[in-house]
Amino acid sequence: MALPIYATPLQRVWYYAFRVICGLIFFYLMFPILVIIPLSFNAQNYFTFTPEMLALDPAGYSLRHYFDFFTNPDWQLATRNSLTIAPMATLISVSLGTLAAIGLSQSHVPFKRAIMAILISPMIVPLIISAAGMYFFFSAIGLQGTYWGVVLAHAILGIPFVIITVTATLVGFDRSLTRAAASMGAGPLKTFFKVQLPLILPGVISGALFAFITSFDEVVVVIFVGSAAQQTLPWQMFLGLREQISPTILAVATLMVALSIILLATLEVLRRRNERMRGMSPG
């Protein structure tokens, strides 16, 4: 979309104006995320830049909010809960989800559309409805307020993402490879683990990242299905924001931004690898 040499002045103006507009929109997208990072180093209990901070005076900055996060037992419990619930939920949704996605990608699946619609539905149903429904069900079977209750609920919410990413990867999967493996005497399990899984691994991993972040970021369902002992980081943040807002939240938010940068980078590496492998394969 480079500007041609014969562009009229009006075209020239529009060309730069358009870029400025897009720049402003990117600014709107990034500003709220970037601005909390310096604010989290505020030495005061304020949510604005103090004059000392604006003067770049070291005295205006401190790590006290981070210190508070790492010493406060509530935040520590919440971190531990988040880090034990999300991986287990991810494991369940990835294993069941990958299996189902492979089934769905076969050529003759009866009721494929309906099954797909059901499996994607946890992503579509408003969270408050899912949460209320799961509350009654999990209380009835005695899982309400337990670790496994929250894990299962989060696994359900993560499944659509696994299904979507893994089926998308399977579209590019060369089916003759499994047939070749089978013709050379590999059983279905061996074919799956030695041939199919390594090839679709990028899709599985990115599905896993989605499932992980879904659980790690989820508030509504955990509030309904969990109890105080399962309080997660987002729950703690939600309470903090609703009642009296403490600047420790900014430190937590900054750490969570760092986590999402790591996840995004992992995903980007996977995407590049996937593209390279696609480029090599004949399909």
Next chain:
Amino acid sequence: MTTDTASQDMRGGEPLKRSLGRALRRQKARALLLIAPLLIFICLGFLMPIASMLFRSVENGIVEEILPNTVSALDVWDVDSTELPPESVFRALVEDLQVAIPERTALNVARRMNFEAAGFTTMVRRAQREVPGWDLETDGPFRERMIDLHRNWGDLDTWRALKAYSSTLTGGYYLAAVDYTMVSGHIEPMPDNQSLHQMLFWRTAWMSGLICFLALLLGYPVAFLLANIKERNANLLLILVLLPFWTSLLVRTSSWKVLLQDQGVINQILVSAHIIADDNRFQMVNNKFGVIIAMTHILLPFMILPLYSVMKTIPPTYVRAAKSLGANDWTAFWRVYFPQSIPGIGAGAILVFIMAVGYYITPELVGGPSGMFISNRIAHQWYVSGNWGLVGALGTILLVAVMVLYWVYDRVVGIDNVKLG
């Protein structure tokens, strides 16, 4: 002879058609076997719980279960009559209460009736002290005694409400969900100071529509830019879209709450730039404005990504051809490029709208009372009133709306074409 060769395998084994059919059946069975664990898990853990929760919106067994004699005695009484029910009804009520009070279920029915008309809990509380001591045979007539306990027992409206809400299945919660009531025995609109739901449904719809429109307005230029620059640069700029997408919803909401506060960064900038006076700061949070700003920001990536994936596939040659045939930039864009990008608009807009309609966290944290969505009302009914029937009814209406949109989305985009990142 010819029929034999047609239906027989070359090796003379079983007919080809049958063995192919069997292979196909086996393939189908294997596919379903792979899907089955997940499908069962989702049905048991997700669909069934939601269905049973929604069933609570019509379930109303409690009145008849706890006050069986009263309900059947009320059969003879007409809602429109201007006289109180006969003594037999009061006697049945005392009989029922004498069973229900020791079993501690009397207050449950009072609580149920309280959702529809205030006062029932007090009436039953008073009765709890006296009624168990009465003798059914000798202490009558009970009409006057009940009215002595609480004068509402002598009020026609009490009995009309009780009769209207005594059936085992009721549409009463749905009526309440759209601001109607039948406490008088007839369906009529609720008094204005209690009618909130229609307004909330309407507000949820128009604010989601506005957010969807704003996301399109901001997302379209960005997607266009990404699709029309060198791929290397596009991948770099895409990170600016993906990072917000991957950042926790709570982080983005809290950041907006912090930014938009009275003492927040944006007001600080405006004050120090002398655009507004220090004592006249903008009220940007705890109202609709805050919800719209924050939700547009949160949902914008969901608009940009589908738009971008469609625009990437639009060949640039068409626009060039249009220009070479004499179209100016605007005509070439509007008549040639834009129509080809409509599938992306459809996909993004429906996705953003579906997500916005069910939002709870952001309106709860930055919305305040005037920025509340229907989800917040559902949560309120849940926590504060414990009115699960109404939760079910409001939830059903919301869910039906979302399902219709989901169906449209499936038609327009196809669920298997959803792209993430």
